[in-house]
Amino acid sequence: MLGPALYLAELAFSCVWSLGEAAAACMRYQELPPDPFTPQVLDDVETNGFYTEIPERPALQRRASHVVAELPYRFVSERRRVSHRVVARIVPARRPARRLLVVFHCYGAPFPRVMSRLFGLSALDSVDVAFAIMNHHQRATYPLWPGTGLVSPSPAHMLENVRASIAGARTLVRALGHGYEHVSVLGFSIGGHLAMHVANTERVDRAVLYCPVVCVDRVSRELGLMRALHPHIVRAAHALDLGYRPEILQLANPLRYPLGIDEERVDVVAQRNDALTPLAHVRSIRDKYPRVGWHELEGAHVIPFGISRVRELVRSAA
Numbered sequence: 001m002l003g004p005a006l007y008l009a010e011l012a013f014s015c016v017w018s019l020g021e022a023a024a025a026c027m028r029y030q031e032l033p034p035d036p037f038t039p040q041v042l043d044d045v046e047t048n049g050f051y052t053e054i055p056e057r058p059a060l061q062r063r064a065s066h067v068v069a070e071l072p073y074r075f076v077s078e079r080r081r082v083s084h085r086v087v088a089r090i091v092p093a094r095r096p097a098r099r100l101l102v103v104f105h106c107y108g109a110p111f112p113r114v115m116s117r118l119f120g121l122s123a124l125d126s127v128d129v130a131f132a133i134m135n136h137h138q139r140a141t142y143p144l145w146p147g148t149g150l151v152s153p154s155p156a157h158m159l160e161n162v163r164a165s166i167a168g169a170r171t172l173v174r175a176l177g178h179g180y181e182h183v184s185v186l187g188f189s190i191g192g193h194l195a196m197h198v199a200n201t202e203r204v205d206r207a208v209l210y211c212p213v214v215c216v217d218r219v220s221r222e223l224g225l226m227r228a229l230h231p232h233i234v235r236a237a238h239a240l241d242l243g244y245r246p247e248i249l250q251l252a253n254p255l256r257y258p259l260g261i262d263e264e265r266v267d268v269v270a271q272r273n274d275a276l277t278p279l280a281h282v283r284s285i286r287d288k289y290p291r292v293g294w295h296e297l298e299g300a301h302v303i304p305f306g307i308s309r310v311r312e313l314v315r316s317a318a
Helices: 004-026 038-048 114-117 155-177 188-203 216-222 227-241 246-252 278-286 305-318
Strands: 061-063 068-069 085-091 098-106 128-133 183-187 206-210 266-271 293-295
Touching: 004 227, 038 155, 038 246, 068 155, 085 114, 085 155, 098 114, 098 155, 098 188, 114 128, 114 183, 114 227, 114 305, 128 155, 155 183, 155 188, 155 216, 155 246, 183 188, 183 305, 206 305, 216 227, 216 246, 216 278, 266 278, 266 305, 293 305
Parallel strands: 098 128, 098 183, 183 206, 206 266, 266 293
Antiparallel strands: 061 068, 068 085, 085 128
């Protein structure tokens, strides 16, 4: 009984959340259809590839407990005056460490303390931990609550937002990774999406993906009430713009691109009663890479079960 109750409670939450996301997106009226930038964004991906070119040794500035770097991604369609940066909070180990864990937070709780408490990271006494702050969770980048800076009524803008966040994640891992013997990444939800792209492109030793968003296109169509609303939204958008193409978000799916580390060095954790990143959504990773470490638990996205097991997994990976 508990499992179905958890799922239904989270499904109700996701319905409210999806309406809030849709409303936040529509607040960006300048990005509503018609969107003249779609051909330019697609041409940029075709010409330069999905992944942004990152300097071999990106320059980092240290500011007390944080590091800051310039974001290498240059927007094709950006109209908003927003300063995107690479930002992370650094928590050094209690003793000199040769191992680094980079943590990518979930969408709704972009707070290092929450991520540290959830995954028991304060117990890692010989590992330096970097908490990446995703581009669209930084100050002055969102209209309502952290994260709403990522969504957009324009698929082209949304794709660029995701590409920018991936470029920021890769820049941080590449900049910090020099000098460590072992580098691992941990991602929760949208952070798992970033961690998958990092595992495709950067020199990392292990990756742990907890309830990861695999494909933003699928989430945009299936989250909460979007299963019912998305077809109507697409029809209305096509009436305003014949070139409206929501399917271009599929270009952000990390499973489209080759994995950069051995499958066995990736661990995927799924909660069976997750209504935000459902089991079938997360299982697409194992369908593509059958040798990944696969761990199914009985909780939900917001209410985790088996967290002690997850913490042991993170400790072994870090």
